[in-house]
Amino acid sequence: MKKTLILSMLSVFLLVACMGGKQENSVELTESGLNPQKFVTDVDGKKTGLYILRNKNNMEVCVTNFGGRIVSIMAPDRNGTMRDVVLGFDSIQDYIKYPSDYGASIGRYANRIAHGRFSLDGVTYQLPQNNYGHCLHGGPKGFQYVVYDVAHVDSSEIKLCYHAKDMEQGFPGNLDCSVTMKLTDDNSIDIRYEAQTDKPTIVNMTNHSYFNLDGxxxxxxxxxxxxxxxxxxxxxxxxxxxxxxxxxxxxxxxxxxxxxxxxxxxxxxxxxxxxxxxxxxxxxxxxxxxxxxxxxxxxxxxxxxxxxxxxxxxxxxxxxxxxxxxxxxxxxxxxxxxxxxxxxxxxxxxxxxxxxxxxxxxxxxxxxxxxxxxxxxxxxx
CATH class of the missing domain: 2.70.98.10 (Beta-galactosidase; Chain A, domain 5)
Incomplete structure (x- = not known):
């Protein structure tokens, strides 16, 4: 409880610290124009939020733990003007209403598995067939639709964790995985994925940001x-x-x-x-x-x-x-x-x-x- 309270207070601090003077109904907005309040809700009994990362160059990356998604990236253009260079929605409700992969941390298996079926150590597993008869991006409720736990967050880094249960979406093994995103001072988003299992399984994680570099x-x-x-x-x-x-x-x-x-x-x-x-x-x-x-x-x-x-x-x-x-x-x-x-x-x-x-x-x-x-x-x- 104490750890959760501290994380919540830190999240509020980060949201307030990265404002840039924009307001919407007295609520401070991010540099990309997002209202953090629109990302606070409950999904499957777990709380969601918006987390803001910044570096010394005033680059800003906004992340939600719903699907481990990058919601916005403010990067400088040739004139020094900051542009939002990824697609996404401005509220959790839109991410729920319109199923998509925008900015998501995909798992348990990114991309397609033929006919949603594979064999491992002599055992055949049948997965959901959600794309032309194949399993795409972990099935209809892959990691892009779950709420990750926020294990750590500070002004430039966030670590998200998720426990996928044995046979969740048809995949074997209890899987404990994490996604760590760090915004560095050379204007990079450094993403590291880790996972461990208690039963032989398959893993293939990725980030599914839709980049529009025109802003x-x-x-x-x-x-x-x-x-x-x-x-x-x-x-x-x-x-x-x-x-x-x-x-x-x-x-x-x-x-x-x-x-x-x-x-x-x-x-x-x-x-x-x-x-x-x-x-x-x-x-x-x-x-x-x-x-x-x-x-x-x-x-x-x-x-x-x-x-x-x-x-x-x-x-x-x-x-x-x-x-x-x-x-x-x-x-x-x-x-x-x-x-x-x-x-x-x-x-x-x-x-x-x-x-x-x-x-x-x-x-x-x-x-x-x-x-x-x-x-x-x-x-x-």
């Missing part, structure tokens, strides 16, 4: 420069499921080894682009788990904001917002239209449990799952 969701991603440090990718069928092949990107619209205008590639005639309704594919990274190498970058020529991604994971899913269709209204009452963003999801390859030739996602008792990703924001003037 204006009315603009689409067609003029972005995308680079993916990968010579190969995993093609998909018409249900978005990987075929099991690993193919070279050379000579295809999937070749982003050099910074390439995204819209030009998306406009090409390609069976893979038709299958994905655009890009919704995994790349086999050439970085081979080296966290010190840039595995992908995305740049807005409009704002000058550039995002560099680093990871120790073997793959990254690039998703170009193909199902955004104008039916959802996000922060500041802006409608999210077709391809208003790009997702860069570091991961094990999709359907790895059914493809033993690919990097393993199996976690056993006594082992620790660890995954590390960095989103670094810079400016090209």
């Amino acid at each position: 204006d969701p009315n603009r689409n991603n067609s003029e972005y420069l995308l680079m993916v440090n990968a010579s190969n990718y995993t093609p998909i069928d018409s249900t978005f499921m990987t075929t099991g092949e690993i193919l070279p990107v050379e000579g295809t619209p999937m070749d982003f080894r050099q910074p390439t205008v995204l819209g030009e590639q998306l406009s090409k005639d390609s069976e893979q682009l038709k299958n994905g309704h655009g890009i919704d594919h995994n790349w086999v990274l050439d970085t081979k788990g080296d966290i010190n190498q840039v595995c992908a970058s995305l740049e807005s020529l409009y704002s000058g904001i550039k995002l560099e991604v680093y990871t120790d994971e073997p793959g990254i899913q690039v998703y170009t917002g193909n199902i955004l269709d104008g039916t959802q209204t996000g922060k500041k009452h802006i409608t999210y239209n077709f391809r208003a963003s790009v997702c860069l999801e570091t991961q094990k390859y999709p359907d790895t449990p059914n493809k033993p030739q690919w990097p393993s996602c199996v976690l056993r008792p006594g082992e620790k799952y660890m995954s590390h990703t960095i989103f670094k924001f810079t400016v090209d003037k």
